[in-house]
Amino acid sequence: MVVRMSVPLTLLGLLDREPSHGYDLKRAYDTYFGRGKQLPFGQVYSTLSRLARDGKVMISEVGPGVGPDRKQYVITDVGATDVDQWLTQPVEPEPHLQSVLFTKVALALMLDRPAEEYLDTQRRAHLRRMRELTEIKRAGGLVDVMLADHGLYHLEADLRWIEATSARLDALRKVVRP
Amino acid sequence: MTIAVEAREVVFSFGTTPALREASIAVEQGEILAIMGPSGSGKSTLLHCLAGILVPDAGEVWFDGERVDTMREARRSVLRRERFGFVFQFGQLVPELTVVENVALPLLLAGVRRAEALRRASGWFARLGLEGMQQRRSGELSGGQAQRVALARGLVAEPRVLFADEPTGALDSLTGEQVMDLMVGTAREQGTTVVLVTHEPRVAAYADREVIVRDGQVIAHDRIAS
Numbered sequence: 001m002v003v004r005m006s007v008p009l010t011l012l013g014l015l016d017r018e019p020s021h022g023y024d025l026k027r028a029y030d031t032y033f034g035r036g037k038q039l040p041f042g043q044v045y046s047t048l049s050r051l052a053r054d055g056k057v058m059i060s061e062v063g064p065g066v067g068p069d070r071k072q073y074v075i076t077d078v079g080a081t082d083v084d085q086w087l088t089q090p091v092e093p094e095p096h097l098q099s100v101l102f103t104k105v106a107l108a109l110m111l112d113r114p115a116e117e118y119l120d121t122q123r124r125a126h127l128r129r130m131r132e133l134t135e136i137k138r139a140g141g142l143v144d145v146m147l148a149d150h151g152l153y154h155l156e157a158d159l160r161w162i163e164a165t166s167a168r169l170d171a172l173r174k175v176v177r178p
Numbered sequence: 179m180t181i182a183v184e185a186r187e188v189v190f191s192f193g194t195t196p197a198l199r200e201a202s203i204a205v206e207q208g209e210i211l212a213i214m215g216p217s218g219s220g221k222s223t224l225l226h227c228l229a230g231i232l233v234p235d236a237g238e239v240w241f242d243g244e245r246v247d248t249m250r251e252a253r254r255s256v257l258r259r260e261r262f263g264f265v266f267q268f269g270q271l272v273p274e275l276t277v278v279e280n281v282a283l284p285l286l287l288a289g290v291r292r293a294e295a296l297r298r299a300s301g302w303f304a305r306l307g308l309e310g311m312q313q314r315r316s317g318e319l320s321g322g323q324a325q326r327v328a329l330a331r332g333l334v335a336e337p338r339v340l341f342a343d344e345p346t347g348a349l350d351s352l353t354g355e356q357v358m359d360l361m362v363g364t365a366r367e368q369g370t371t372v373v374l375v376t377h378e379p380r381v382a383a384y385a386d387r388e389v390i391v392r393d394g395q396v397i398a399h400d401r402i403a404s
Contacts, residue, residue: 133383134384
């Protein structure tokens with residue numbers, strides 16, 4: 001089975017380093033994985049509750065006072081096995097992204113619309129996003145660089161497809177408008 | 179908006195093969211512009227026309243309010259030496275010279291005294307991460323080191339425009355990024371205009387703007403000419 005990225009498994013992975021309070025988990029998540037989308041406190045605690053219910057974490061210590069941050073969470077053997085399995089399984093390749101672009105291009109050709117201009121517009125949008133990510137890389141630390149690189153390589157792959165499609169438009173026109 | 183360099187409806191053919199067909203482009207002072215396009219699209223020919231290396235068959239090329247395409251070769255040569263800098267895909271360093279002499283070359287050609295030229299050239303080495311390599315020959319450098327030296331040679335005389343033709347084309351992607359980071363950082367610091375030819379989107383992403391050349395024509399203007 002192929003498993004996707006998930007908040008519960010990421011929190012479990014962070015707990016596999018050391019027992020933590022919810023607040024520390026949120027801080028670690030936001031620092032390394034939350035670029036542009038930080039994890040709400042509510043989601044941290046609801047996720048930890050579910051993980052506790054499923055036997056993947058347990059509460060090791062309850063401090064004085066009230067509120068969820070009194071609890072320190074520890075990963076169980078079941079939780080650690082989940083983390084191991086998740087890390088060793090490949091992330092699902094995503095070959096479907098281009099189907100939207102392909103559909104637009106094919107329809108444009110069927111409808112005798114300017115497909116090449118659409119591709120040029122898409123290229124500009126991709127390059128604009130690549131410029132933004134490159135600026136993030138130039139101004140940021142290593143974590144920013146690596147996250148931005150991931151986006152850049154994906155966008156670059158899209159652009160290669162756009163170039164190849166652009167060069168094949170005449171051939172594709174004959175296929176979709178026989 | 180001040181235009182640094184501009185091509186207006188430039189036509190150029192290699193024999194009977196057309197390379198540019200009324201290509202127009204304007205680059206702002208201080209702008210970093212990427213010229214992209216498939217192989218054989220005419221993007222390098224456009225750069226060579228803008229830089230006064232090739233003279234177009236028709237159309238006009240302007241730099242700093244002066245018509246470049248009608249200049250005599252001797253005048254264009256001075257322009258290339260004193261106002262323009264160049265970086266090519268393969269550094270094209272002079273193997274007989276030391277690395278520091280290679281960097282100093284544009285200054286020496288411009289008449290700067292040897293000691294002063296070498297002093298100014300040496301000033302680049304720490305920034306390039308090549309401290310202590312001044313006396314090496316180009317054959318003793320890795321591809322990335324040689325390209326950084328070529329970049330320093332292109333910028334040492336503080337040109338108004340740097341023309342870079344596939345400057346990372348022979349490098350792996352991480353080394354290429356170091357070269358681009360250095361190029362963009364230095365150009366912004368000095369206010370140098372950069373015209374960068376590349377087919378690599380990740381390299382073009384270092385520019386402020388890109389244009390696409392296809393079949394000898396500039397088809398995508400983002401800001402200036404649209």
